[in-house]
Amino acid sequence: MIAQDGRESDIIGNRAGGGMSTAHITVSSHELIPRLQEEAERAVRDMGFSPTTEQAEGRPSLTLELASLNYARGDSGQPLVDEARLEGVFRAIAKNKGTTYTGTYTSRRTQGYALKPDADSNARMLSDLVSDGLNRAFSDPELGRLLAR
Numbered sequence: 001m002i003a004q005d006g007r008e009s010d011i012i013g014n015r016a017g018g019g020m021s022t023a024h025i026t027v028s029s030h031e032l033i034p035r036l037q038e039e040a041e042r043a044v045r046d047m048g049f050s051p052t053t054e055q056a057e058g059r060p061s062l063t064l065e066l067a068s069l070n071y072a073r074g075d076s077g078q079p080l081v082d083e084a085r086l087e088g089v090f091r092a093i094a095k096n097k098g099t100t101y102t103g104t105y106t107s108r109r110t111q112g113y114a115l116k117p118d119a120d121s122n123a124r125m126l127s128d129l130v131s132d133g134l135n136r137a138f139s140d141p142e143l144g145r146l147l148a149r
Helices: 029-046 119-138 141-148
Strands: 002-005 011-014 024-026 061-075 082-096 099-113
Touching: 002 029, 029 061, 029 119, 061 119, 082 119, 082 141, 099 119, 099 141, 119 141
Parallel strands: 002 061, 011 061
Antiparallel strands: 011 024, 061 082, 082 099
């Protein structure tokens, strides 16, 4: 079980408005991937498997990749209310006995706000998004079937 970052950059978007319009919003791979690895291993254990990062002949393998992560400012259509839109795309690649299964799972979150979200609010939104993406991946019956062969 390996979690990896398939994004081209740690930058997920830009802050909008005022003098901060060019300020990048970043999510570091070094911070995110260990958390993703931990959560994915927990999910694999919950499926009844014993996760390991070591490859072995005849053993099923699973790679969970964060393919993309984006943060954008949306338009809520309401006065004095803005939106933050997050989207994460996860890819699970399972291999077992010569068969490969690739599943792609998209998770989206839109959060309305009157005041721009602070770092803690953004971290909570990101955490919810990642949890949803993992739930989608590990609820995929085909993924579980291939690993169980």
